[in-house]
Amino acid sequence: MSKKTPQAIRGTQDIFGADAEAFAFVVETFERMRRLYRFRRVEMPVFEKTEVFARSLGETTDVVSKEMYSFDDRGGESLTLRPEFTAGIARAFLTNGWQQYAPLKVATHGPLFRYERPQKGRYRQFHQIDAEVIGAGEPQADVELLAMADQLLRELGITDVTLHLNTLGDGESREAWRAALIDYFLGVKDQLSEELQERLEKNPLRILDSKDLRDKPFLADAPKIDAFLSEEASAFFAAVTGGLDAAGVKWKRAESLVRGLDYYRHTAFEFIPDEGSASAAALGSQSTVLGGGRYDGLMESLGGAATPAVGWAAGIERLAMLVGDRAPNHGLDVAIIPMGEAALDQANRIARVLRDQANSVEIMASGKMKKRMSRANDSGALLAILIGEDELAAGEVTVKDLHGGEQMRMSPDDLPHAVAQAQNAHWLRQADGKLPE
DSSP: OOOOOOOOOTTOOOOOHHHHHHHHHHHHHHHHHHHHTTOEEOOOOSEEEHHHHHHHHOTTSHIIIIIOOEEEOTTSOEEEEOSOSHHHHHHHHHHTTGGGGOSEEEEEEEEEEOOSOOBTTBOSEEEEEEEEEESOOSHHHHHHHHHHHHHHHHHTTOOSEEEEEEEOOSHHHHHHHHHHHHHHHHTTGGGSOHHHHHHHHHOGGGGGGOOOTTTHHHHHTSOOGGGGOOHHHHHHHHHHHHHHHHTTOOEEEOTTOOOOSTTOEEEEEEEEEOTTSHHHHHHOTTOOSEEEEEOTTHHHHTTOOOOOEEEEEEEHHHHHHHHGGGSOOOOOSEEEEEOSHHHHHHHHHHHHHHHHTTOOEEEOOSSOHHHHHHHHHHTTOSEEEEEOHHHHHHTOEEEEETTTOOEEEEOGGGHHHHHHHHHHHHHHHHHTTSSOO
């Protein structure tokens, strides 16, 4: 009796081919930006004690109440697969004595887990890149983090998104605004959608996030944060926007952009596709490409001292969808085609030398000669190196330029120079527009 092959778990994905190349391009570009901006790489546990996320994200949030993958281990302790990075990084900052490095700039990437309805660009196991600055209360930390995000998107070729920016003020400003919002919406409570009525009780600032058409007329007339900003909070936001202008980062004020949790302060931001753009068509005009904010009160919720911090995260899958075929195609430099066991040994020796010099090499050792040459051509290889009985007897190899058509015999010692020449010729053809980039 045949056994049925197990299927992938719903909401997970097997990434292959062009999708995997776009995914890798996002990660590689992020790592390059991390080094340019001098962010330290950190690796975080995939699971934490459940309280790390419950205390940091809030018991009433959808993530904690509905979406977390939590389980009891054999010792009876409740553990949770990480639904986001910030809480775990904050916990590590407190438990590992990282305060000594403050202000600390850290970056990471990897899988996260949320139990939600899978849809385009949204999975139950998904991946994010993440950058945080901990222990810096100055507006410059926000500016540098946003400049890094802006450059990352530009380096990925994603230019049809705009930074939407708001301030939540300091603690005093935020509380005054929150109270005014509650008073205002209580007056029209019966006319609000059911979801908004629930938010009014649990998380009033999140009222401004509503996309329900029934709520729009009331949202437009709701109190604005600017009326409640303290002098210090206004100065902080002015310093952030001024720094962004100086850094050449374009931004748009978004007065309804909020963060519901009480530990968020000052800057809140999202990079959102421009209306009618290719990114909007791929993700939806209201989709967030990259987002974050300042969370000066988070450390206290985890039992630490008050510590200023700001950070952002972005979904790798979403970025990869926007990158698409703009991800570079790292072509093959050399295809080695050996004929016979002795030739295979020589092929392995040559491959070692060329790979040590950072050339991409594939040994095509099986199949008929015509089929192997076809594979070499299809791979986009610059050169094919043929090794047969005649070549072995003469201590040489046959080298064929798969783009120019020339063919010659040479010593294996001359191969590194021949590969370099082929690469230079390839780059010149690209510059002349004779090959697609």
